[in-house]
Amino acid sequence: MSERESMPYDVVIVGAGPAGLSAAIRLKQVAAEKGAEISVCVLEKGSEVGAHILSGAVIDPQSLDELLPDWREQGCPLAEVPVTENLHWVLTKKGRFTLPHLWTPPFLHNKGTYTGSLGNLCRWLAGKAEELGVEIFPGFAAAEILFHDDGSVKGVATGDMGVARDGTHKPDYQPGLELHAKYTFFSEGCRGHLSKELMRLFDLRRDCDPQVYGLGVKELWDIDPALHTPGKVIHTQGWPLSESGSNGGGWIYHQANGQVSIGFVTWLNYSNPYVSPFQEMQRWKTHPAVSALLQGGKRVSYGARAINDGGLQSIPKLVFPGGALIGDSAGFLNVPRIKGTHTAMKSAMLAAEAAVEAIVSQRAGDELVAYPEAFERSWVKKELSIVRNVVPLVKRFGDLLGSGLAGVTMWLEYLGLRMPFTLHHHPDHETLWRKDLVKKIDYPKADGVLTFDRLSSVFLSNTNHEEDQPVHLTLKDPSIPVAYDLPLYDEPAQRYCPAGVYEIVGEEVGEPKFVINAQNCVHCKTCDIKDPTQNINWVVPEGGGGPNYPNM
Secondary structure, eight states, rough: OOOOOHHHHHHHHOSSSSSEEEEEEHHHHHHHTOOOOEEEEEEEESSSTTTTTOOOOEEEOHHHHHHHHTTTTTOGGGGBBOOEEEEEEEESOOOOEEEEGGGOOOOGGGGGGGOOOHHHHHHHHHHHHHHHEEEEEOOOEEEEEEEEEEEEEEEEEEEOOOOTTTOOOEEEEOOEEEEEEEEEEEHHHHHHHHHHHHHTTTTTTSSOOOOOOOEEEEEEEEGGGGGOOTTTEEEETTTTTTGTTEEEEEEEOOOOOOEEEEEEEEEETTTOOOOHHHHHHHHHTHHHHHHHHHHHHHHEEEEEEEOOOOGGGGGGOEEEEEEEEOOGTOOOOOOTTBHHHHHHHHHHHHHHHHHHHHHTTTTTSOOOHHHHHHHSSSSHHHHHHHTTHHHHHHHHHHHHHHHHHHHHHHHHHTHHHHHHHHOOOOGGOOOOOOOGGGGGOOOOOOOOOSSHHHOOOOOHTTOOOOOOSSSSSEETTTTHHIIIIIIHHSTTTTHHHHHHEEEEEEETTTEEEEEEEEEGOOOHHHHHOOOOTOEEEEOOOOOTTTTOOOOO
């Protein structure tokens, strides 16, 4: 058995998303201000920084302004397209109603924001981090948490490379690498598999609501230049999810180079097991207001990712001995604003400041209590507090009445009248009804021009996994999909997965079998979230596997 090599750092960061990179930059900045040297390493499971990054994205630059005040003059790609126009459509099947700006509080108007590729922003941030001496290792997936004898986190180990599907070592086998740190930051994004384990081991969710989620399905389109308005931002709600009593909505962002980012979020609390978030997105594109924009255009990219919708009441304890949760590993998304990059970055900066203070004081492996204390005083806490009841109100009272009540509470909170209550969440995997209690949904066949199937979509995500490796979509009990999920829910994994990973074969001859096409996985984490028995556990595949998003 090969011995794993180890490398020591002051801080190890798991994930090179906006939070992880902001933490790395801030660690170096604060250390320099204090005249200290701090070694920082960032692990990224994607083949390159940005390969697994997917977002709308309209970004509030508040945290970027704090982190790198001259970012607009430093060639940051985000500076290219400021938001110039903001619209909110309520869709019926064939028509639309534009919500007047006066009905919504000013923080929803996108003034001063920018639209572009979050992946490209991360690539730019990575360059800034490396200029400061941060070591970034793309293609290395953190697969295991390491612990000291006293139970505190010691660091992480990357996954072994060259392991065959049956667990044997191939000729190119290489053992994983151990990275030891005084503090380890987990910045894996939504539903990170190590973060999930940390929450269990340290009971970090003891005093908060369960996290709840949406699934965002995104496409990039080249459209007719005559229809392109750089900086125009549109959000939609209502149809088609209104037909199944589900919640969510769409976006249309006019970005650089004649492209639009379009996407659709389905909240994963839906009850009809025949709902397919991928198909809802395809159907949404057929609305006259959306299809008119895409007429004559060409789809150039596709991706999908789960997002945290729980807000303030679902944020877990942020620290544990030897480490911290930052960014979307903890869940700082502001759902009504549909923005989480600025809050994720700020959480990371607060954690970085606490870590430098601890390291300079010769501490290691303890709880960075200064981080959650700083969060309590931050503008992030205030921003999330204002909107904390929006998602529960819409879920409880529906799109029309719920949105109206949410609007009233946001206005009152924004004006300083704090609501004397905080509504709570229920886990998404508990919301499905039996198939015999719902109406089956027959989605229209893809036309290959405006609407598409899942496999041709996955092709555009450049998803690739080494085929001969252990399947990273693991089942706690292999019998459950056929014995339980199929008769009760017609096995919903066939529909909630946006990449065609799961299918039932042989049902027509009375021998149903659950098949996992792991090579298709775009790492969205929906299966880990929505599976009704929590039988599917997503773990990292070999480093470098998964999607390769060029401009998402």
